[in-house]
Amino acid sequence: MAHTEYPRSYYAASANPVPDRPELLGGAEADVCVIGAGYTGLSTALFLLEYGFKVVVLEAAKVGFGASGRNGGQIVNSYSRDIDVIERTVGPKQAQLLGQMAFEGGRIIRERIATYGIQCDLKDGGVFAALNGNQMRHLEGQKRLWERHGHHQLELLDATRIREVVNTGRYLGGMLDKSGGHIHPLNLALGEAAAVERLGGVIHEQTPAVRIDRGPNPLVHTPRGRVRAKFVVVAGNAYLGNLLPELSAKSMPCGTQVITTEPLPEPLARELLPQDYCVEDCNYLLDYYRLSGDRRLIYGGGVVYGARDPADIESIIRPKMLQTFPQLKDVKIDFAWTGNFLLTLSRLPQVGRLGDNLYYSQGCSGHGVTYTHLAGKVLAEALRGQAERFDAFAALPHYPFPGGRLFRIPFTALGAWYYSLRDRLGI
Ligand SMILES: Cc1cc2nc3c(=O)[nH]c(=O)nc-3n(C[C@H](O)[C@H](O)[C@H](O)COP(=O)(O)OP(=O)(O)OC[C@H]3O[C@@H](n4cnc5c(N)ncnc54)[C@H](O)[C@@H]3O)c2cc1C
Numbered sequence: 001m002a003h004t005e006y007p008r009s010y011y012a013a014s015a016n017p018v019p020d021r022p023e024l025l026g027g028a029e030a031d032v033c034v035i036g037a038g039y040t041g042l043s044t045a046l047f048l049l050e051y052g053f054k055v056v057v058l059e060a061a062k063v064g065f066g067a068s069g070r071n072g073g074q075i076v077n078s079y080s081r082d083i084d085v086i087e088r089t090v091g092p093k094q095a096q097l098l099g100q101m102a103f104e105g106g107r108i109i110r111e112r113i114a115t116y117g118i119q120c121d122l123k124d125g126g127v128f129a130a131l132n133g134n135q136m137r138h139l140e141g142q143k144r145l146w147e148r149h150g151h152h153q154l155e156l157l158d159a160t161r162i163r164e165v166v167n168t169g170r171y172l173g174g175m176l177d178k179s180g181g182h183i184h185p186l187n188l189a190l191g192e193a194a195a196v197e198r199l200g201g202v203i204h205e206q207t208p209a210v211r212i213d214r215g216p217n218p219l220v221h222t223p224r225g226r227v228r229a230k231f232v233v234v235a236g237n238a239y240l241g242n243l244l245p246e247l248s249a250k251s252m253p254c255g256t257q258v259i260t261t262e263p264l265p266e267p268l269a270r271e272l273l274p275q276d277y278c279v280e281d282c283n284y285l286l287d288y289y290r291l292s293g294d295r296r297l298i299y300g301g302g303v304v305y306g307a308r309d310p311a312d313i314e315s316i317i318r319p320k321m322l323q324t325f326p327q328l329k330d331v332k333i334d335f336a337w338t339g340n341f342l343l344t345l346s347r348l349p350q351v352g353r354l355g356d357n358l359y360y361s362q363g364c365s366g367h368g369v370t371y372t373h374l375a376g377k378v379l380a381e382a383l384r385g386q387a388e389r390f391d392a393f394a395a396l397p398h399y400p401f402p403g404g405r406l407f408r409i410p411f412t413a414l415g416a417w418y419y420s421l422r423d424r425l426g427i
Contacts, residue, residue, distance in 0.1 A: 003206055004061035009070055010260040010296065010335040011186035016119060018190050021063070024204040024225035030056040032383065033220045033229035035209045035243070038068035039369065040361055041235035042192040043108070043376020049199035051384050056227050057201060058220065060208035064189030066239045070339030071369060072258060072288045072300045074126060074278045075109060075181045078102040080347040080365040083145050089346070090395055097392040099149035101378075105370025106179050108377060109188070116198070118191030121293035125277035126180020129162065129171040135282035139175040153178040165275045168324045174279075182278040182290045185369065209236075209243060214355055231383055234360040237368075238340035244360065250398040251350055251363040253340045255304035257313045259321065260335040261297045261328065269295040272325055287320050297321070297328065309338050341366055345401055349375065351393035359383070361393070 006012035032048055034041045037059035045055045059065070079086070079102065087095035113122055130136040143154045157165065157174040165176070193203055204222075212232060213219040220227045234244055238253035264272075269291055273279070278290035287301040299321040304310055313336035322329055342363040344350055349371060350363040359382065361375040375393075382390035 004065065006062060006065060006069065006186075007337050007339075008335065009258075009337040010292065010298065011069055011184060013335065014184065014292075014294070016187050016190055018063070018194070021059075021203050021205040024058065024207045024222050024227070026225050028056050028202070028225065028227045030054045030202075030227060030229045032056075032231045032233060033058065033218075033227040034233045034235060035220065036060075036066070036235035036237065036240070037063040037189070037193060037203055037205070038066045038235060038237060039189060039192070039372035040237065040375050041233070042068075042189060042196060043373045044233050044235060044379045045196045045201050045376075046112070046192060046199070047377050047380030048383065049196060049201050051380055053383070055196070055201040056229070057196065057203040058207045058209050058222060058227065059203060059205045060236070060239065062205050063193040063203065064186045066237060067339050067341050067368065068189045068372070069186035070258065070337060071185045072278070072280075072298065073182045073185045073290060073369075074280060074288055075106050075183065075369055076126060076280065076367045077106050077177060077180060077370050078146075078367070079349070079371060080367045082142065083149065086348065086396075089397065094392050094395055096149070097389065101374055101389065102146075102149065103151050103153075103179055104377075105372070105374035106181070108373040109183070109370065112192060112195070112373070113183075113188070116191060116195040118188060118195075120184045120187035120191060122181060122183050123276055123278075124178065124181040125275060126177045126182070127157070127162070127165055127174050127277050127279045128177070129166060129174040129279055129281045131170060131281055131283065132172065136173045138282065139173070143175060165273070165277055166279050167272055167274065170324055171281070176277070180278065183369075184293060212243070212358065214358060216357075218357060231357045231359065233379055234358065235362070237362045238342040240362070244354065246354065247350060247360065247362065249400045250344060252305065252343045252401055254306070254343045255309065255338045255340050256300060256366075257302050257304075257310060257317050257336070257338045258298060258300040259314055259317045259333050260292065260299075262332045262334050264291075264295045264297060264331065266295060268327070269297075271327070272297065287324065289321070289324070296334070297325070297331075304338070305343075313338060341368060345399050346396065348396045348398075349393060350398055351375065351378075351390070351396070353382075353394065
């Protein structure tokens, strides 16, 4: 059997020690079989266990092998689409419900960390940085909208204030989300997996679900085992492949790349990010960065549609980092890696149920650290019979990418090129 290890990343190199979990051999039974041990699967499993369900989690590789163990570590609240756009799509009543939930994922993460004593370098504060007047006006509008939905923890930063939190001349303002922040993402996933096991859940690594026999008591097949369950939750996101063919036409795996410097001397780290907040800019193809627990700069950006692995990640991301912080020109890059997220055309998550008992949530299109934690709660609520919040997500419409399987990658890249050109021109 193929054995899949973590990619070489700063997170894998600094992961808290954990035992290997055995492959599933033979038959198992559970109330719920969860497929995928990223944040979506782990959060769902944890809520289900807290509600008293018996849960088995199947993971094709290792806990946090996908985006959850490779991401920028930024606790970015809300969704990858603005709430006014959501309101125009689903109407004011559903938008109200989605708006109320938009900052809940960040709270769930903090509760998990506190309840289960997870060591993952949590720090508070996230900044959205504006590169031009249009982006600043957009942030001002966003703040007003979020306040309408009851979220008052946002603070606009003028040109002077933003220099106090991120020492670069690139921005003319920004917005601080005091309920944002950052974490070591793989250690968060590993801590949540340990909590799943502490509550009696079972996790099998190196165990891909290869087929699901649907019906009243679905049977999930793996290479050397099977799980009989009352419900199945599919949480494989960009790494799922074609297990649920109904979903794949309406979503597309995309890669984004991250580099990590050597540890920076304390005065230099403090000079770059004096408040130790994480930062993402407001471009369509955005840059995102933060300091790690041991004072490395973790810098991400760029998107590869269709998720091909780029050959030389450092040559793509380092120039972006130097544009923001030219003072790092002599600093060594210790790690560079790529990871896949799942894009939908609307950039809203794809959530729903196939038949009576096969649930899924995927495709949050970039900002997923908080949403996936919320999704776990919403899915678990639906399984125990309270589906109002699940239904609000399931009602979000989804469309196939233009161009079909053959041309969807060039078509989407063309669209992204257009939006990045607008960003560069500041229009
Ligand atoms: C490089 C990068 C940077 C990012 N930065 C940020 C950020 O800073 N902030 C933010 O909010 N979001 C960020 N994101 C997005 C965020 O990480 C994801 O939205 C989120 O982690 C998705 O979690 P998930 O559990 O749905 O999927 P994943 O974490 O991808 O987990 C899916 C899991 O399912 C497993 N799996 C797949 N198929 C099967 C199968 N058939 N059987 C068993 N197991 C299976 C996979 O092996 C994988 O472990 C980033 C994404 C990437 C790639």
